[in-house]
Amino acid sequence: MTASVFDIFTVGIGPSSSHTVGPMIAAHRFAHRLAQQGWLSRVRQLRVELYGSLGATGRGHGTDKAVLLGLEGQQPDSLDPETVATRLAAIRKSGQLLLLARQPVARETQAPWLHFRRDTLPRHPNGMRFHAFDGAGDAVVADYYAVGGGVVASDDELTLRPAAGATAPPFPFRSGAELVQRCRDAGLSIAQLIYENEQAWRPAAEVVDGVQRIRIVMAETIARGCRIDGELPGPLRVRRRAAALHRKLMSRSEESPRDPLSALDWVNLYAMAVTEENAAGGRVVAAPSNGAAGVVPAVLQYYLKFVPGSSEEGSFNFLLTAAAIGLIYKASTPMSGAELGCQGEVGVACSMAAGALAAVLGGTVGQVEHAAQIGMEHNLGMTCDPMGGLVQNPCIERNAMGAIKAINAARMALCGERQQVVSLDKVIRTMMQTGADMKTKYKEASRGDLTVNVVEC
Template sequence: MLHLFKKSSFTKVAQPVAGRLLMGRIRHYSAPSSAAEVQEKEDPNADHHAVVSTFDLFSIGVGPSSSHTVGPMRAAKFFINDLKEHQLLEKVASLRVDMFGSLALTGKGHGTDNAILMGIEGESPDKVETSTILPRIHDIHTNKTIQLDGTHRIDFDPAKHLIFNYFKSLPQHPNGMRLCAYDKEANMIATNEYFSIGGGFVVNEATQLDHGENVYYKQEDEKADEVVAERKEQDIAVVSLPFRNAEELIAVCKRENMTIAQVVYENELKWSTPAEIREKLLRIWNTMDDSIRNGVMASTEERLPGGLNVRRRAPGLYQKLLKGLYGPVPTKASYQGSQIALPTSEPVVAETFDHHHNKKSSPLSLSVLPKRQRKKFFLPALDYLSVYAIAVNEENAAGNRIVTAPTNGAAGTIPSVLKYYMEFVSEDPEHDVMEFLLTTAAIGMLFKRGASISAAEMGCQGEVGVACSMAAGGFAAVLGGTVDQVENAAEIGMEHNLGLTCDPVNGLVQVPCIERNALAAVKAVAAAQLALNGEGDHRVSLDQVIETMRQTGMDMMSKYKETSQGGLAVNVPLC
């Protein structure tokens, strides 16, 4: 809701009274004489379905965080676009940006401040040239100026005008930010508050409670007002096959005799043509694959930014995989017992003597449990899954191009599982990519509606846990699982991530985030295998585990929800 003010002093700002809804996401406030122009808000308690676009859940952006980097960059760009729309950009002489809650507490480590500066300069996460970000940030700090939308230069000192409110939070959401624009006489002319709710989605107070409306906040094109109006009608009213939860999704699949991917595809046809859906899905996968390639081909000596001095591990691990260490896995016709016969008498322990032939006293354990030579343990699936996930998350930590899946902090899990399937199982790559991504998107929609995909709200169960659940369901689907088995796989994937905290050391998306994605990828494959070996019937449903995750997140102390005030963040020394 962009508030536009009549000329007044900073301390005595004329209060907005009413206005009209513009572009689905702002309210334009004018003088009291036009107060009659009002559009009623939609009922915030309306029980909308879970369907959002696959391409809102999977979006191409930059690291290291969807909620702390991608979202704030979008929010800042929205604010600047709104100033342009209302022909105020040239009147702006100064800006102030305030970050609150988790955005402030871990903003430095997540690059929130840099992302906001790029958004102010008119950049978007999917198009910004990542190699130019740091030099441009350096120039802003050095020259103490910034170019609004890349065209209108104003004085701007990040040390004074970019404020980290470490001990304040806005009531609507932990990831809050406020932007204020002033004219040359220091009169406020516009302000807005935005909330980055995970996965790059941005809302404000006016739309936060209206489920589904947050998809508008990824629109940045010139016809955004028309697109938003159309999307609002489609998202809320006329998707082909709506569903609110997993139970309804399964019912739709069985009623229509469709797979989950087919249901999602039919809904996407309301927004895109078949050619556009295919092109966008393949572009998402190609970006994922690029991030894996860039991660494994990076220098083994490269250190990740931020001060933890973490060295990239994926390149070295991948080089070992390329050496062809893995031979065929032997098969067995029947179960082979591994029991060991119990001894019938005390074992004879050899005595040792010193050079004077005196009996030498030594710990018995040295002879009973002698130290062993290191052995090689070969389990290719685990190694490939791990190295692919680590590669993506190292790229994310370096601030490079990745896909929110469904967030940046969890960006490695889904690409890792899909890459493994593509390399070792797939016989029809294009079809498999489409089915995998559409299936995982459906599961992500359920979590987004039923709980949250924001670590600032749910802890890491809302990011890596959700990604694990999505990947498990997608993997079960492309292996030919039934709808019930896919739902079971997704449920197992989340059930065993419940309570997972978000405690990034030094506010960086590195420790424990990078390894956590690798373990989630392995867990996703294991969950799918368990589900496929069953018949789809299970005691705990996906809907039940989503609600449990929501309750767990609400009960979780804030210090374990992306604030770096608890857990590993306070127990791992920084030097």
């Protein structure tokens, strides 16, 4: 296992890690390729083709805007979402974009330069093909694939193996069974083992600072989501609910009879606040994807608010444990709704959060693995059905349900050690088989499930 915590948790903007963050990164990489090849000043025309799931739901996910911003040199982890509308308006008014913020290229006003296609490139459902033409008709062409969680790969990167001699972590693992055994052999918790692995690639202080930034961005996203009212972008005219729910929860009198299930309301609030921010194009942490960004922060905030003795150290261990579980999934399959349906997004997030919560509640390594298994087992077969191609319905509530499931999965796993009939590795294999069997229309294509059974007004 050579992937990092920071491959699982990535800071970016909404609404989609595969459809917004990925295309922005791909466009940025293509612009830099043009610069490296001495082409920036030669470009007279651009053409971008979006295939498969990107072509089917890209308009609702702001893929066109992400491509423009990426070509101008913006990166999703540093872009200020507050500046996006102003810059896009300037591009529309002038008819020009600035490659890497310095080379003007006129956009085609008659024939569209951005093409949404329903067919697919051969390597992955989320494919993009970039063309740059000079005045003589010569071209630079490159294909990229958004493979899930904001990760982008070129044709070569999908083919090539990791370079020989790459730094190996002290405790490599590719499965749940390997992770559990390595922890037991070394006498380490999962968080401790991951912390040791991360130090093979970066100093300890950098690991701590990076995880701290992830936690801070998650908390800031919840706070902002709890403040903002109004409608989410798009034709569905979905009203934001988190701010009103926050006011309601804050106004409950201390003297009123205590609701034993009030913690569920807060968990729902945290998850909805994050996913509404994501749907609005705000800054979120993909965990492991933008579409599932609300689950892990909601369960982490539940730990901090409702678990006696919670601490900053516990938050650190929570996120490292969640990342370890995410890395097991990543070793087996790309985590994207276009390939696996929502079981590969909210299902994986639920599994990650369940295992992490079990760990900070004092669970053994075996109980953590069991919690992660329960979290996925009861999300198997979940389709990806964003109405109107927007990460709104049913995605916002689905994140809240995923967080509640994660808490229950952790509590079930902590009931005691037992011989598991189904292991985490077996449930991951089942998830992959289910995703392969699932019809394309149920995998982020907006052509099946709730998308066609609910009339969009």
